[in-house]
Amino acid sequence: MNFFEKMFNRNPYPSDQIINFNIFAQLVGCMNWKCKHISIAVTDFPDMVHVELLSIPYDLLKIEKEVEALKKLGFDDFYQLINDIFKKGNIDPIDVEQFSRSKYDFNFLIIKFRAPNGTKEKAGAKYFDYSFIVRLCSKNNSPENNAFRMYYHKGFLSSYTLLFAKANWIGISATSSKGTKALIANLEKVMTAICAHTGIQLPNEIKKEQQVSYLAEKPLLSNFERAIN
Numbered sequence: 001m002n003f004f005e006k007m008f009n010r011n012p013y014p015s016d017q018i019i020n021f022n023i024f025a026q027l028v029g030c031m032n033w034k035c036k037h038i039s040i041a042v043t044d045f046p047d048m049v050h051v052e053l054l055s056i057p058y059d060l061l062k063i064e065k066e067v068e069a070l071k072k073l074g075f076d077d078f079y080q081l082i083n084d085i086f087k088k089g090n091i092d093p094i095d096v097e098q099f100s101r102s103k104y105d106f107n108f109l110i111i112k113f114r115a116p117n118g119t120k121e122k123a124g125a126k127y128f129d130y131s132f133i134v135r136l137c138s139k140n141n142s143p144e145n146n147a148f149r150m151y152y153h154k155g156f157l158s159s160y161t162l163l164f165a166k167a168n169w170i171g172i173s174a175t176s177s178k179g180t181k182a183l184i185a186n187l188e189k190v191m192t193a194i195c196a197h198t199g200i201q202l203p204n205e206i207k208k209e210q211q212v213s214y215l216a217e218k219p220l221l222s223n224f225e226r227a228i229n
Helices: 021-033 064-072 078-088 096-102 160-166 178-198 223-228
Strands: 037-042 049-056 106-116 127-137 147-154
Touching (some): 021 049, 021 106, 021 178, 078 096
Antiparallel strands (some): 037 049
């Protein structure tokens, strides 16, 4: 079975932006082949950025606290959790019984980082924590309609299951709020660093300002320095 799922709407993310299907698809392929966890330093970011390729339910079934969190949320299995996040992103639901029998795993990209405060929100806060979930999808497996869905949660959670339950769908549009635009700008920096680290080549149509590498040798601050300030 193809790893793409049916969806209702076309990709809302412009192809000339670094946040697009092709870049995410290359990253999934790279991590699936080489390493399912990447930690990198990004310019102006205080801590390491973490990227994971999570296969559900396989990766979570092995972790007791994830199974317990699933039960507390009222789900019978992880396929129901997948349907819950698919619903948020307007992706067609899967047949839980069918996939339970086949034990099929769904891949999700998880991106976590602490970013500078790019808005006047909470003026006293220098940094905010963010967790992103990315799911590749398409309409009827059509290459012309390749797309993805992106979700985020403000903060870090100790459980992937809770992250999936609390994360909300996020889109990019001209009417996006200042907070959303600042958040996306930080994610774009992270993606340029990830591409530089993994060797993913950016297509020519990607805007020049997004082709700058933000890959750094080390984080801006150590945990100890931040703790004593």
